Amino acid sequence: MDETQEALKHVKGQFKTEKLKSTAADVGSSFIEGIGSIIGSSKVKIQQQEIENLKIENQKLAREVKNLKQNIQVLQKEHETAIDKLKQELKKIYDLFPYIKELLRMENLCRYLDFSESLTKMILKMKPVAFSGKLYSAEYQRKFETDNSVAEIKQHPTEQGKLRLTIDGVSDTNWFRQKYQEFQKSIGIHVRPKHETELHNKNKGIMM
Numbered sequence: 580m581d582e583t584q585e586a587l588k589h590v591k592g593q594f595k596t597e598k599l600k601s602t603a604a605d606v607g608s609s610f611i612e613g614i615g616s617i618i619g620s621s622k623v624k625i626q627q628q629e630i631e632n633l634k635i636e637n638q639k640l641a642r643e644v645k646n647l648k649q650n651i652q653v654l655q656k657e658h659e660t661a662i663d664k665l666k667q668e669l670k671k672i673y674d675l676f677p678y679i680k681e682l683l684r685m686e687n688l689c690r691y692l693d694f695s696e697s698l699t700k701m702i703l704k705m706k707p708v709a710f711s712g713k714l715y716s717a718e719y720q721r722k723f724e725t726d727n728s729v730a731e732i733k734q735h736p737t738e739q740g741k742l743r744l745t746i747d748g749v750s751d752t753n754w755f756r757q758k759y760q761e762f763q764k765s766i767g768i769h770v771r772p773k774h775e776t777e778l779h780n781k782n783k784g785i786m787m
Contacts, residue, residue, distance in 0.1 A: 681742040685732050688744055691715070692751065693722070694730070702744070707731045714746075716755040723758035 673680045682703055689699040693715040701708045707729050713722040728747050735741035746754040763769075 677740055678742070681740070682732075685742055685744055688751070691717070692744075698730070702730050702732060705732045714755075716759075718752070718755060719759055723755060723762070725758075728754075 686699060686703060689702055690696075693713065694702065694710075695712075698708060698710055708731065709727065709729050711726050711728070713724045715722050730744065730746050732742050733745055735743045744751050749757070
């Protein structure tokens with residue numbers, strides 16, 4: 580009888596121990612889940628706040644871009660207005676002083692041919708200017724050298740109100756062609772003058 584009661588007490592004790600362990604485990608699990616829920620909720624709130632901040636920043640940037648576009652449009656309009664006004668003023672000047680436009684064209688030509696700035700200023704005074712050096716030909720895409728030449732702006736012989744640049748008494752185009760022929764002769768290439776070439780071709784046609 581005593582042994583039976585002792586065994587029963589032992590079993591009851593083990594049952595209580597197991598029940599306490601189970602209860603403790605449940606409490607621990609619930610606690611951890613509660614902590615996880617709190618932490619998870621905090622992360623969600625942080626993410627939501629970050630999203631809201633990004634939205635606000637995007638809206639701010641959108642407003643800045645819109646304002647910038649409007650400012651650019653205003654500046655473009657002002658620029659176009661200023662350009663139109665300048666064109667009108669230049670037209671008046673050109674109408675009153677036709678040679679100004681021609682002189683500007685001559686200035687651009689002199690710079691393109693590679694005249695120095697000082698020589699260009701002297702040439703624009705429409706007086707003969709002696710010079711030496713190299714000039715660039717767009718036709719032959721190279722420079723030709725001269726030791727002693729004279730540049731001068733003159734009235735165009737056939738076009739009224741026009742000017743032309745002459746070098747050694749001929750147009751800049753013809754001057755470069757002469758220089759090119761001289762260059763060809765210097766390397767042993769014989770070039771017939773235009774009238775001789777035409778006569779040769781004519782005689783060749785008659786012989787045929």
